[in-house]
Amino acid sequence: MGNIKEVLISEDKIQNRILELAQAIEKDYDGEILMIGILKGSTIFMSDLVRKINKNVYMEFIQVSSYEGTESTGTVNIKKDVEIELVGKDVLIVEDIIDTGNTMGYLIENLKQRGAKSVEIVTLLSKPARRLKEIECKYIGFEIEDKFVVGFGMDYNQNYRNLPYIGIYDNSEENI
Numbered sequence: 266m267g268n269i270k271e272v273l274i275s276e277d278k279i280q281n282r283i284l285e286l287a288q289a290i291e292k293d294y295d296g297e298i299l300m301i302g303i304l305k306g307s308t309i310f311m312s313d314l315v316r317k318i319n320k321n322v323y324m325e326f327i328q329v330s331s332y333e334g335t336e337s338t339g340t341v342n343i344k345k346d347v348e349i350e351l352v353g354k355d356v357l358i359v360e361d362i363i364d365t366g367n368t369m370g371y372l373i374e375n376l377k378q379r380g381a382k383s384v385e386i387v388t389l390l391s392k393p394a395r396r397l398k399e400i401e402c403k404y405i406g407f408e409i410e411d412k413f414v415v416g417f418g419m420d421y422n423q424n425y426r427n428l429p430y431i432g433i434y435d436n437s438e439e440n441i
């Protein structure tokens with residue numbers, strides 16, 4: 266597909282890593298697991314992850330906004346909220362990528378304020394070089410360099426989410 270400079274992480278590598286994450290999560294949690302996926306980027310990762318866990322997973326979703334194109338706007342707003350009571354719950358947030366940490370920092374605080382007993386994070390990707398806010402992330406798929414990536418749920422202006430691999434987006438030309 267145009268504007269993908271290179272494949273950064275292949276489909277096989279992603280699936281192998283997701284299996285490892287699923288096994289670690291399954292081992293760490295007793296009984297049902299409450300996962301909150303962050304829309305829309307986490308959906309592909311979450312759907313593969315939950316199907317590799319041999320325990321009941323309760324799936325919730327939350328939507329926040331902080332990005333326009335390839336730039337973080339810095340302010341985070343909840344656009345669609347979860348539909349459950351959070352008091353006393355052990356929550357596992359599912360994210361596609363942690364970049365500056367602004368989104369995750371805001372969400373952790375928000376879910377805790379609403380009474381969640383614990384909040385842990387599983388993210389497919391992390392860009393540590395870009396971090397502005399320190400985030401304790403229990404499960405990380407891959408740490409990557411400071412490159413704008415698309416595919417496997419991640420978009421550029423709502424495109425490329427359905428790529429089965431993670432690619433580096435080349436924004437030198439603006440056509441898809």
Ligand code: 5GP
Nearest residue numbers: 362363364365366367368412413414419420
């Ligand atoms: P943060 O708040 O950590 O800066 O940004 C988190 C969100 O920004 C992610 O959920 C994702 O939607 C978006 N994001 C950050 N880096 C990238 C990237 O390289 N590619 C894409 N497609 N989205 C990104």
